[in-house]
Amino acid sequence: xxxxxLKLNPKIFDPDVEQKPTRDGYGEGLVLAGQKDSxxxxxxxxxxxxxxxxxxxxxxPDRFVxxxxxxxxxxxxxxxxxxxxxxxxxxxxxxxxxxRNWDQLRVSVCYSNANVKITGxxxxxxxxxxxxxxxxxxxxxxxxxxxxxxxxxxxxxxxxKKATLAAAEYVGPVYLRFARExxxxxxxxxxPFEIGKALVFREGKDVAIIGCGPLLHNALLAAEELAKEGxxxxxxxxxxxxxxxxxxxxxxxxxxxxxxxxxxxxxxxGMGSAVAEVLAENFPVPIEFIGMKDKFGESGDPNxxxxxxxxGKNAIKEAAKKVxxxxx
Amino acid sequence: MLITDKKLKELNEMAAQLRCDVIEMLLxxxxxxxxxxxxxxxxxxxxxxxxxxxxxxxxxxxxDRDRVILSNGHICPIxxxxxxxxxxxxxxxxxxxxxxxSRLQGHPHAGILPGIDNSSGPLSxxxxxxxxxxxxxxxxxxxxxxxxxxxxxxxxxGQTWEAAMFAGKHKLDNxxxxxxxxxxxxxxxxxxxxxxxxxxxxxxxxxxxxxxIDGHNIPAIIDAIEHAKSIYEEPVMIICHTIPGKGVxxxxxxxxxxxxxxxxxxxxxxxxxxxxxxxxxxxxAE
Numbered sequence: 003x004x005x006x007x008l009k010l011n012p013k014i015f016d017p018d019v020e021q022k023p024t025r026d027g028y029g030e031g032l033v034l035a036g037q038k039d040s041x042x043x044x045x046x047x048x049x050x051x052x053x054x055x056x057x058x059x060x061x062x063p064d065r066f067v068x069x070x071x072x073x074x075x076x077x078x079x080x081x082x083x084x085x086x087x088x089x090x091x092x093x094x095x096x097x098x099x100x101x102r103n104w105d106q107l108r109v110s111v112c113y114s115n116a117n118v119k120i121t122g123x124x125x126x127x128x129x130x131x132x133x134x135x136x137x138x139x140x141x142x143x144x145x146x147x148x149x150x151x152x153x154x155x156x157x158x159x160x161x162x163k164k165a166t167l168a169a170a171e172y173v174g175p176v177y178l179r180f181a182r183e184x185x186x187x188x189x190x191x192x193x194p195f196e197i198g199k200a201l202v203f204r205e206g207k208d209v210a211i212i213g214c215g216p217l218l219h220n221a222l223l224a225a226e227e228l229a230k231e232g233x234x235x236x237x238x239x240x241x242x243x244x245x246x247x248x249x250x251x252x253x254x255x256x257x258x259x260x261x262x263x264x265x266x267x268x269x270x271x272g273m274g275s276a277v278a279e280v281l282a283e284n285f286p287v288p289i290e291f292i293g294m295k296d297k298f299g300e301s302g303d304p305n306x307x308x309x310x311x312x313x314g315k316n317a318i319k320e321a322a323k324k325v326x327x328x329x330x
Numbered sequence: 331m332l333i334t335d336k337k338l339k340e341l342n343e344m345a346a347q348l349r350c351d352v353i354e355m356l357l358x359x360x361x362x363x364x365x366x367x368x369x370x371x372x373x374x375x376x377x378x379x380x381x382x383x384x385x386x387x388x389x390x391x392x393x394d395r396d397r398v399i400l401s402n403g404h405i406c407p408i409x410x411x412x413x414x415x416x417x418x419x420x421x422x423x424x425x426x427x428x429x430x431x432s433r434l435q436g437h438p439h440a441g442i443l444p445g446i447d448n449s450s451g452p453l454s455x456x457x458x459x460x461x462x463x464x465x466x467x468x469x470x471x472x473x474x475x476x477x478x479x480x481x482x483x484x485x486x487x488g489q490t491w492e493a494a495m496f497a498g499k500h501k502l503d504n505x506x507x508x509x510x511x512x513x514x515x516x517x518x519x520x521x522x523x524x525x526x527x528x529x530x531x532x533x534x535x536x537x538x539x540x541x542x543i544d545g546h547n548i549p550a551i552i553d554a555i556e557h558a559k560s561i562y563e564e565p566v567m568i569i570c571h572t573i574p575g576k577g578v579x580x581x582x583x584x585x586x587x588x589x590x591x592x593x594x595x596x597x598x599x600x601x602x603x604x605x606x607x608x609x610x611x612x613x614x615a616e
Contacts, residue, residue, distance in 0.1 A: 043469075067465070075492035078458020079465065085397075085447060086466035105452050106489070110459055113449040114440035 003205045009192040010203060014219075015226060021184035024216060025123050027159030028180055029054025031166025032091055033061045041089045042170055045069050047076050053093035053123045053180075073098045077106035077120070084116040089170055096122025096138025096179060100145055111175050112150045119169045120145075124182045125155075126215065126266030127299035127307045134298040138179075143271025145177040146244045152197060153243040155179040155214040155265070155273065158188045161241065164195035172197060181266070183304045185216035188239075200247035202254075206236035209322045210254035213264035214240050214273045217292075217313060221264045224318035235322055243273045251277055252284050260325040261289045264318055266308070269293040288328035290321035331382065331556055333549050341548045344415065345375040346604055349577045351411035351424055353600045356591035359428035362436065365574035365587040366481065367408035369512045369545070373570055374412040376551035377477065377508075384474065387417035390444035396474050397463050399448050401456025402481030402510065403437040404589070409446070409479075410434050418445035453484035457493035457507075464497070464505035464565070475559065478507045483515035486524050491536070494565075498537025501563040506555065509567060510545065512574040514585040533567045545570030577604050 004010060013019045036042045036058055045067040050056040059066035067083075069076040073094055080090035092099060099122055100107050111118045125138040146153045154169070154176065156162040162180060169176040176197075194201070203218070204225050213221040218239055225235035236258055238250065255261060261281065263274030274291040281287060292313055299307060308314050333341070352367045377383050377398065384396040400409050407427060414421045419433070426432035433443040437451030450456045460478035467474055484490060497505055509529075517523050530540045539561045543550045551570065558566035574588065575581025578600040581592075592600055 043466075064469070069496065070492075072492035072496070074489040075458045075461070075496055078455055078489065078493065079462035079496065081448075081455075082399075082459040082462020082464075083466040084462075085459065086463050086470070086472075087393075088466050088469075106455055106458070109449050109452050110455045116440075 005202050005205060008194065008201055008203065009190050011187050011190055014186070014188055014222065019186045021186055022159040023182060023184050024156055024159050024162040025054045025180040025182065027156070027162030028121060028166050028178065029057035031163035032058045034163070035167050035170035036062050036065065039089060039170060041087060043067060043083060043088045043090050045076050045080055045090055045092045047071055047073050047094040047098065049094055053121065055091070055093040073103045074106050077103040078110050080118045081110035081114065081116045084118045089117055089119070091119040091121060093121045093123060095136060096125040096141040097136055100141055100177065101138065104144055108148050112148045115150050115174055117173055117175070119176045119178065121178045121180065123180045125179045126181050127294060127311055128216070128266055128304040129182045130304040130307060131301050133301040137299040139268045139294050139299065141179060142243055142265070142267050142273055146276060150175055152176040152245065154197065154241055155243060156241050157215055157218045157239050158185060160187060160189045160191060160193070161195055165241065168195060168197050179215065181216050186219045188219055188222070198242045198245045198247055200241070200250040201239040202236060202250065203239050204235065204237035206234040207258055208233045208235060209260045209262060209326050210236040210238060210258040211262045211264060211318065211322065212238045212240045212251065212254065212277055214243065215266055217264050217266050220313070220315045221318055223315045224322065227315070228319055228322055233322065233326065240273060240277070243276050246276055246280055248280050248284070251280050255281050255285045255287045259287050259329050261287055262292060262318060262321045262325055263289060264292040264313070266313060267293050269295055288325050290325040292318055292321055331380065331552050333380070333552065338548065341375050341379055344379050345371045345548070346577070346607065348375060348408060348411045348415060349604050350601055351415070352407045353592060353597050353604065355407050355411065355424050355427045357594065357597040358425045360591060361428060362407060362591045363404045363589050364581055364591060365514060365584070366402065366405035366510060366512065368578060368581065369572040369574045369576045370405055370408050370479065370510050371576065372546045372548055373479070373508055373551055374408050376548050376555070378412045378416045380552050382552055382555050387445070390418055394472065394474050397447055397476045399456045399460040399463065399476065399478045400438060400450050401454060401460070401478055402484055403450030405481070405510070406438045409438070413445040419443065453481065454487035454489040456480065457490050460505060461493045461497045461502065464502040465500060467504055468500070468502065476505045478505070480507055480509050482509060482511045482513065482520055482526060485526050485529065494533065494536040494538065497565040502565045503561055503563050505565040506558040507565070507567045509569050510572055511569045512572045514574045514588055516585070516588050518585050529569060537564060538567045539564040540567045540569065542569045542571065545572035546576060579603060
């Protein structure tokens with residue numbers, strides 16, 4: 003049963019559900035954050051249209067900083083600007099930021115607890131035709147291991163807008179992860195969003211599917227189909243990977259006794275790993291991991307790649323059945 | 331700035347004091363870098379004790395203060411010594427360098443020690459931070475200056491040139507770099523490891539105004555910083571030619587002293603030399 007309290011999109015299962023890239027939500031959120039707080043500034047490394055930071059540039063040309071193709075400097079500039087009282091948002095593709103400027107993120111930003119918001123666009127194999135070099139599949143792993151850094155992977159454009167606004171208000175470094183493609187709108191303006199508070203999108207008792215990012219839609223579709231087979235799957239939107247909502251995760255494990263994690267990211271070190279860490283320590287139950295299994299992606303149509311790399315609806319269903327079998 | 335003989339004598343004495351502090355700190359810590367901190371003692375003296383820097387030790391986070399960003403974090407003992415002697419924190423705390431629970435981390439940690447604005451260690455990160463500060467100050471029409479102390483070895487990092495390009499493009503004339511051109515790095519002399527010259531021409535090509543000075547001549551350092559303030563629409567690079575290990579004979583010009591701390595015997599020898607200004611005045615001990 004879909005959780006009515008969350009006021010999710012009523013058309014969530016319609017074939018013609020509205021689709022929008024999460025990065026659009028970032029652009030909209032950034033403009034709103036800029037309207038609310040004049041300290042908000044945006045930096046981008048030569049791909050401002052693509053990251054949607056161009057929307058901010060158009061609204062606030064004087065508060066937009068084009069850094070050129072220099073991601074390491076961009077992170078350092080942001081740290082310096084934060085030290086002068088600004089709230090900088092740095093944007094480029096996740097493979098470059100935090101991929102290429104991880105050292106600057108670690109020391110200039112996180113060790114100093116500088117109030118910088120880091121965004122990684124084009125995360126996941128769903129980036130598609132650009133191929134493996136541009137498909138950010140390691141960003142969650144390399145951000146969640148840095149102290150002081152909050153890590154968020156929103157599920158749709160509306161949630162991304164809210165996450166962007168929440169990041170602007172939060173004092174301290176935050177990493178936000180976006181996808182490239184249009185993906186289904188699952189939430190509404192009225193759906194709550196709070197950093198560190200997971201949302202139970204669907205109630206269930208047999209297995210809990212814990213996901214983040216646009217793949218949550220596949221998780222919901224899988225849960226609906228599982229219901230027809232008599233399996234009631236809980237579906238959790240675990241948007242904040244750090245600090246993780248341990249309470250909700252542990253409660254789900256206690257109630258369902260089996261977990262499937264779903265993310266468009268390497269399984270190693272990703273959101274699922276973080277869930278496994280919480281449960282191993284508090285309430286161990288069988289877990290199956292949906293995500294990239296220690297492989298690079300390749301060029302292709304986004305949906306084709308999601309299927310090929312085992313992150314589609316059917317793979318989630320299979321994983322759910324398998325993990326239920328593993329319950330003692 | 332006109333420096334009286336009396337003031338100059340005081341500044342030279344302070345530089346000697348800071349060098350002694352550095353040796354004592356490193357001896358106590360049993361690890362750390364010797365050559366860089368000793369070589370930059372005169373630059374730090376000029377910055378913190380001539381009155382050229384607009385900071386308030388009693389109000390270290392004052393919004394309109396000049397910013398001092400240390401990019402080559404490994405020379406932090408000299409920064410710590412200067413801050414302590416300037417009154418940012420108690421001098422006794424210097425002896426806690428590199429010890430568990432200390433605010434004086436082996437490489438600086440921003441936010442825990444008054445006067446330290448940036449975390450540094452991984453080289454060249456301070457360059458971008460300094461440029462970001464200067465850019466933000468310009469956005470808000472602030473009058474404060476940004477000073478960045480950088481090493482010469484870290485000019486080998488690509489980030490250095492990314493930052494230099496940005497500062498040049500935006501004509502950040504509120505930004506002054508003081509480069510410790512001591513010619514050494516851990517593996518040897520810079521020009522053997524990875525040649526940096528011609529540094530002046532390189533920075534000029536990036537749109538900077540470049541000054542070259544003797545980094546041990548305190549009046550020259552003060553003059554250069556004053557000159558930098560008068561430069562319009564260009565960031566300024568002051569290349570400070572220094573002698574690594576300056577003030578301690580057996581450390582001078584020795585790359586092996588880049589990343590090493592003195593033992594008890596070496597420290598005593600170094601302190602004696604520093605207190606007698608390399609034998610030019612008689613030792614109190616003798």
